[in-house]
Amino acid sequence: MRHMKKYFTEGLIQFTILLSLIGVRVDVDTYLNGYLSPLIEIDGGPSSAFIQTPFHLYRDTGAGHQVHLKCPELDYYFTSRRLLNEVRALGSPARFPTHVSAWLVHVVPDDGSDVGEPHDQSGDSGNDEVNTEDLRDEVENERRTGEGLVLSVSQDQTISRPCCVDEELSKEDTLLNQENEDDEVKNERGQEEISLDSVSQLTRSSALEQEDSSSNALPPPISGLELTPQWQDFLSEFDDFDSQRISDLEVDLPNPISYNVSLQDAMVTRGDSTSCRPTFSRAPLFRLESTNSSHSDPSQSSAGALPSSLFSLMGNSSLNETSHLQVGGYLDEAVFEQINMMDLGTIDPRMLDCLQGDMDTPWLEDSDSGLSLESSSRSPASPSTSSDSFCEDEGEATGYSSEVESLSSKEGACAATYRHWSPVNLNDNIWHDHTYSVPQAQNSTSTGWVQPIKVIKQEVMSEDEVEPEEMSRDEQRVQALGLPFSAFQIVNMRVDDFLEMLDRQNLSVSEVMLLRDVRRRGKNKLAAQNCRKRKLDAIMSLQGEVEVLAAQREALLRQKSHTSKALFSATEHFQSLSRTVLSHLRDEYGQPLSYEHYALQCSANGRVVVQPRTNTTSRTMTGVKTKRKKDKKP
DNA sequence: GAGGTCTGTCATCGG
DNA sequence: CACCGATGACAGACC
Numbered sequence: 054m055r056h057m058k059k060y061f062t063e064g065l066i067q068f069t070i071l072l073s074l075i076g077v078r079v080d081v082d083t084y085l086n087g088y089l090s091p092l093i094e095i096d097g098g099p100s101s102a103f104i105q106t107p108f109h110l111y112r113d114t115g116a117g118h119q120v121h122l123k124c125p126e127l128d129y130y131f132t133s134r135r136l137l138n139e140v141r142a143l144g145s146p147a148r149f150p151t152h153v154s155a156w157l158v159h160v161v162p163d164d165g166s167d168v169g170e171p172h173d174q175s176g177d178s179g180n181d182e183v184n185t186e187d188l189r190d191e192v193e194n195e196r197r198t199g200e201g202l203v204l205s206v207s208q209d210q211t212i213s214r215p216c217c218v219d220e221e222l223s224k225e226d227t228l229l230n231q232e233n234e235d236d237e238v239k240n241e242r243g244q245e246e247i248s249l250d251s252v253s254q255l256t257r258s259s260a261l262e263q264e265d266s267s268s269n270a271l272p273p274p275i276s277g278l279e280l281t282p283q284w285q286d287f288l289s290e291f292d293d294f295d296s297q298r299i300s301d302l303e304v305d306l307p308n309p310i311s312y313n314v315s316l317q318d319a320m321v322t323r324g325d326s327t328s329c330r331p332t333f334s335r336a337p338l339f340r341l342e343s344t345n346s347s348h349s350d351p352s353q354s355s356a357g358a359l360p361s362s363l364f365s366l367m368g369n370s371s372l373n374e375t376s377h378l379q380v381g382g383y384l385d386e387a388v389f390e391q392i393n394m395m396d397l398g399t400i401d402p403r404m405l406d407c408l409q410g411d412m413d414t415p416w417l418e419d420s421d422s423g424l425s426l427e428s429s430s431r432s433p434a435s436p437s438t439s440s441d442s443f444c445e446d447e448g449e450a451t452g453y454s455s456e457v458e459s460l461s462s463k464e465g466a467c468a469a470t471y472r473h474w475s476p477v478n479l480n481d482n483i484w485h486d487h488t489y490s491v492p493q494a495q496n497s498t499s500t501g502w503v504q505p506i507k508v509i510k511q512e513v514m515s516e517d518e519v520e521p522e523e524m525s526r527d528e529q530r531v532q533a534l535g536l537p538f539s540a541f542q543i544v545n546m547r548v549d550d551f552l553e554m555l556d557r558q559n560l561s562v563s564e565v566m567l568l569r570d571v572r573r574r575g576k577n578k579l580a581a582q583n584c585r586k587r588k589l590d591a592i593m594s595l596q597g598e599v600e601v602l603a604a605q606r607e608a609l610l611r612q613k614s615h616t617s618k619a620l621f622s623a624t625e626h627f628q629s630l631s632r633t634v635l636s637h638l639r640d641e642y643g644q645p646l647s648y649e650h651y652a653l654q655c656s657a658n659g660r661v662v663v664q665p666r667t668n669t670t671s672r673t674m675t676g677v678k679t680k681r682k683k684d685k686k687p
Numbered sequence: 688g689a690g691g692t693c694t695g696t697c698a699t700c701g702g
Numbered sequence: 703c704a705c706c707g708a709t710g711a712c713a714g715a716c717c
Contacts, residue, residue, distance in 0.1 A: 526695095578694080578695060582695095585693090
């Protein structure tokens with residue numbers, strides 16, 4: 054269970070390795086002169102337990118593309134593979150690659166060196182201890198000689214040696230010696246990463262579903278590769294490359310050295326393994342072979358893994374983890390800012406006043422800002438006040454008078470308004486306080502409006518002390534006609550009542566036209582007041598929206614800046630590690646690949662291709678696909 | 688007196 | 703077709 058836990062916690066990180074460096078395949082047949090067999094073959098092919106025959110040695114021979122077993126001792130690692138499969142069987146969250154192995158094999162002219170045996174850095178068998186010791190010695194030698202991971206062996210001997218791709222080889226001994234002690238810490242760290250990678254795991258789980266079905270029949274992974282935190286950070290950042298950038302890398306150069314890290318190749322069915330398992334007699338000249346079981350289908354890897362990489366990288370590195378958290382923080386911040394703006398910016402201050410218990414403020418009247426009929430047009434005979442709030446029964450001055458009616462009292466108005474108000478849509482929820490004191494000129498009965506204007510006038514004069522010069526022109530005109538109705542009443546009475554009045558008063562055509570104009574102007578005045586009020590409300594609402602959007606813009610700009618920094622950091626890290634990887638690779642002459650002449654290109658399907666840099670650009674696309682020599686199985 | 692604001696009014700459109 | 707509400711435009715009053 055201990056291993057299983059570690060597999061589970063560090064699975065995603067190691068899975069990411071396949072996207073970059075594991076299972077690198079180098080085809081050199083087109084590299085040299087188009088005739089030569091692959092010079093470098095780093096293959097994470099169908100079975101990482103098998104390697105291909107060095108093509109440059111068996112050039113033009115039938116055995117040139119045979120697949121050989123790296124090492125019989127690799128079967129020890131099948132046990133861990135089975136354990137992994139068991140873990141995967143528990144559920145999708147556990148269906149993640151756990152161990153990744155890489156071998157860098159280098160054949161140099163015979164110098165009497167020993168044949169390296171594959172070693173498992175995480176093996177637990179007795180042989181593993183011996184192999185570990187050998188590995189330590191070799192690492193020490195390489196560290197001293199600066200040869201990196203390349204082994205020097207006799208030319209006719211096959212070298213297959215597991216090695217850590219990590220550039221910090223000096224830490225390998227510590228990892229090997231303190232593996233047990235580190236398990237505790239790794240598990241804790243892995244648990245944290247898993248908690249952060251839950252989203253990415255879910256996104257990848259679907260892709261791994263299919264892989265899981267086939268992985269049960271697959272051979273166990275060859276060996277586990279303990280990733281150092283640096284590589285973990287790099288691999289997580291490596292996923293940060295945008296899809297465009299990655300897609301550009303899919304096209305191979307005319308003479309590429311392809312490092313095939315197809316994840317499908319990393320998954321080999323047992324049947325394939327058994328059928329294709331040969332005895333390895335010769336090692337490829339250059340081989341960096343890896344084992345991983347995270348992918349089963351390159352198409353899936355290209356279609357599903359990369360999009361999900363955006364999620365995966367959030368938790369794989371502290372950088373992206375921070376980014377994720379900060380992005381979420383920004384989003385939360387924006388959301389809360391918007392909520393605050395909507396809540397505070399769109400609530401009518403009058404409602405706040407009402408909620409605060411400021412009932413002394415004249416609710417309807419003050420809110421109108423001059424929308425009541427107490428202006429110049431206010432009829433002296435009109436007893437209307439804000440508290441009257443009457444309107445025509447038939448719905449004239451509609452749309453807003455209904456609100457007034459519902460607001461019989463300030464408390465009730467406030468409560469009703471607050472209940473029905475919702476800041477969901479700013480445009481649709483403009484709180485129109487169109488309490489324009491639409492006067493209720495008469496009762497609902499048809500006879501109610503027949504009220505002597507003199508009585509009304511007396512009431513108005515007694516209450517409001519309205520001077521005659523303050524009457525509107527229409528009011529004066531109506532009074533000049535000697536009608537028993539005020540202009541206010543004429544404006545607000547119902548249509549049928551108004552027509553009945555016109556019929557009963559035996560008015561002349563000019564007088565009828567005057568009264569109609571008075572009524573029309575009065576209603577238009579109210580309509581204009583309503584319109585202006587709505588316009589002001591709309592403006593205020595839009596101002597609130599502007600503030601919210603400005604806050605969102607600031608948040609997005611901060612997020613963009615943070616993302617740019619993260620991408621830049623990941624790019625630099627990738628370049629640095631690319632130099633390290635290339636320095637560990639050798640050409641046919643045993644010379645390390647120069648970063649100035651070669652570059653690692655990562656495609657969307659999980660391949661990592663070593664391409665020679667061109668004068669123009671290292672990403673020149675030629676459309677020539679890299680041959681996959683591993684497909685040429687005997 | 689100029690400029691801004693408020694208000695009333697007209698014309699117009701659409702329901 | 704009449705009526706009415708909404709709204710832009712204009713003008714006058716006011717500060």
